[in-house]
Amino acid sequence: MTTQTIADRRSRRLDQILTAAWAIATEAGLGAVSLHEVARRVQMQQPSLYGYVSSKLDLFDAMFAQAYEQLLSRLDAVPPAGNAREQLLQLSRTVLDFVVDNPPRQQLLFQRTIPGFEPSPASYALARRLTDRCAGLLAALGADTPAHLEVYTAVLAGLGSQQVANDPGGDRWTRHLEAMLAIFIDHFVPPEP
Amino acid sequence: MTTQTIADRRSRRLDQILTAAWAIATEAGLGAVSLHEVARRVQMQQPSLYGYVSSKLDLFDAMFAQAYEQLLSRLDAVPPAGNAREQLLQLSRTVLDFVVDNPPRQQLLFQRTIPGFEPSPASYALARRLTDRCAGLLAALGADTPAHLEVYTAVLAGLGSQQVANDPGGDRWTRHLEAMLAIFIDHFVPPEP
DNA sequence: GTCTATAACGAGATAGAC
DNA sequence: GTCTATCTCGTTATAGAC
Numbered sequence: 215m216t217t218q219t220i221a222d223r224r225s226r227r228l229d230q231i232l233t234a235a236w237a238i239a240t241e242a243g244l245g246a247v248s249l250h251e252v253a254r255r256v257q258m259q260q261p262s263l264y265g266y267v268s269s270k271l272d273l274f275d276a277m278f279a280q281a282y283e284q285l286l287s288r289l290d291a292v293p294p295a296g297n298a299r300e301q302l303l304q305l306s307r308t309v310l311d312f313v314v315d316n317p318p319r320q321q322l323l324f325q326r327t328i329p330g331f332e333p334s335p336a337s338y339a340l341a342r343r344l345t346d347r348c349a350g351l352l353a354a355l356g357a358d359t360p361a362h363l364e365v366y367t368a369v370l371a372g373l374g375s376q377q378v379a380n381d382p383g384g385d386r387w388t389r390h391l392e393a394m395l396a397i398f399i400d401h402f403v404p405p406e407p
Numbered sequence: 408m409t410t411q412t413i414a415d416r417r418s419r420r421l422d423q424i425l426t427a428a429w430a431i432a433t434e435a436g437l438g439a440v441s442l443h444e445v446a447r448r449v450q451m452q453q454p455s456l457y458g459y460v461s462s463k464l465d466l467f468d469a470m471f472a473q474a475y476e477q478l479l480s481r482l483d484a485v486p487p488a489g490n491a492r493e494q495l496l497q498l499s500r501t502v503l504d505f506v507v508d509n510p511p512r513q514q515l516l517f518q519r520t521i522p523g524f525e526p527s528p529a530s531y532a533l534a535r536r537l538t539d540r541c542a543g544l545l546a547a548l549g550a551d552t553p554a555h556l557e558v559y560t561a562v563l564a565g566l567g568s569q570q571v572a573n574d575p576g577g578d579r580w581t582r583h584l585e586a587m588l589a590i591f592i593d594h595f596v597p598p599e600p
Numbered sequence: 601g602t603c604t605a606t607a608a609c610g611a612g613a614t615a616g617a618c
Numbered sequence: 619g620t621c622t623a624t625c626t627c628g629t630t631a632t633a634g635a636c
Contacts, residue, residue: 224619243522245438248611261613262620270612317519326510326572327520329436364569365583371572372565376557379519379564390558397594417601441629454631455602463630 228266230256232280235273239318244328249273274322274331281319282340285312289347298354303395305351309344310374310388317378324371356404365402369394421459423449425473428466432511437521442466467515467524474512475533478505482540491547496588498544502537503567503581510571517564549597558595562587 234255238247249270253260267273289308294301313320321327323341333341345363352362373394377387427448431440442463446453460466482501487494506513514520516534526534538556545555566587570580 227619243520245520246522249613250611259621260611261615261622264613265619321518321520324572325514325518325520325568326575327436327438327514327518329439360579361583364580365587368565368569368580368583368587369561370565371568372561372563375518375564375568376561379517382519386553387557387561390554390561394558394561397590401590401594420601442631443629452603453629454604454633457631458601 224266227256228276231263231266231273232277235277236316236318239277239322240316244318244321247273271331274328275334275337278322278333279337279340281323282337282344285309285323286340286343288312289344298351299399302348302351302355302399303392305347306370306391306395310370310377310391313374314377314388317382320374320378324374355399357399357402362402366398369398417459420449421469424456424459424466425470428470429509429511432470432515433509437511437514440466464524467521468527468530471515471526472530472533474516475530475537478502478516479533479536481505482537491544492592495541495544495548495592496585498540499563499584499588503563503570503584506567507570507581510575513567513571517567548592550592550595555595559591562591 231252234252235247237255238251247270249263250260252273253263263273267276285308289305292304292308295304313323345367348366349358349363352358352366357363357366370391373387373391377384381387424445427445428440430448431444440463442456443453445466446456456466460469478501482498485497485501488497506517538560541559542551542556545551545559550556550559563584566580566584570577574580
């Protein structure tokens with residue numbers, strides 16, 4: 215069947231489009247992404263993009279989904295090592311590095327800053343997979359309430375947000391991850407017997 | 408002299424312009440603010456705005472400065488009560504409420520998300536006044552290193568960011584402010600003699 | 601200080617040929 | 619699936635009259 219290779223071509227094209235979109239976001243900000251500029255970079259005419267995305271917000275949704283897929287596969291790349299506490303630390307570091315390394319990711323995945331954008335159910339399911347993973351590790355530590363998850367995500371979001379906004383490229387905030395998680399665990403998590 | 412009233416008229420006009428800009432941001436997001444829409448709302452022609460702001464980024468700078476002035480005056484409205492710890496708590500609550508009450512404020516004041524925008528020196532000085540105030544209270548608690556300030560701001564930014572992104576209008580994150588500050592102080596601040 | 605007029609450009613989206 | 623052509627609308631910004 216040629217269907218396979220046709221689907222492959224299609225998906226490679228879509229990949230090019232998403233790569234171009236992320237490049238624009240990296241260079242000029244997420245708000246600077248436009249279909250015209252994306253088309254220019256992938257050497258297509260702008261209307262041709264509508265064969266791959268149905269609107270600009272749909273493009274953002276595809277970017278959202280792709281980023282979560284990348285992040286999740288990055289989490290799966292390293293086999294879980296150590297106890298729940300060490301796994302939570304490693305997961306947190308991976309997520310934090312992921313968004314700080316590329317501020318538009320922080321903006322698209324964790325902040326609601328694009329007028330009109332809301333992830334589709336399919337994309338939101340990917341976001342849930344990350345949340346569930348965090349919740350699972352927290353539960354293994356005995357931190358199994360919504361409040362625990364909220365505080366934990368606030369710590370991660372706070373470090374990422376401040377790092378990106380006030381010291382891009384540096385580590386003035388990310389360096390505090392371990393200390394803050396340790397404090398969080400010590401205070402909120404019941405000691406193991 | 409009529410100079411006084413002329414300056415007053417001017418400043419009232421500018422106030423109308425900023426009010427309209429904030430209204431747009433509140434309704435449709437900071438990225439949706441345009442000079443045309445502002446002009447429509449204040450019943451002026453769009454080119455006339457250039458008598459008050461010199462560019463769109465200059466408008467954002469004026470919004471930035473105005474918001475910081477409002478926040479600082481809100482902090483001054485209530486006389487400092489209690490010890491440094493209680494004052495820090497009150498200040499934090501005021502700041503957090505201020506940005507959560509109006510998400511574009513969070514975006515403009517504490518996140519770097521508008522392509523090309525950077526506060527002018529004068530506006531940045533206002534931001535510094537807030538930082539200095541926090542640093543002063545932290546120092547009074549014995550938390551006088553940059554690291555202390557970084558962790559403190561991460562806590563505040565994290566709660567605000569998550570609240571605005573995931574539960575606008577609610578309190579799923581802001582309700583944890585007191586608990587998180589207490590933990591922060593207990594862990595980072597040397598106990599008083 | 602405010603207006604009209606307009607430049608110069610860009611955006612998102614659709615129609616229809618090939 | 620990709621193109622050309624085009625619609626429609628928007629934007630920031632400037633020139634110059636009043």
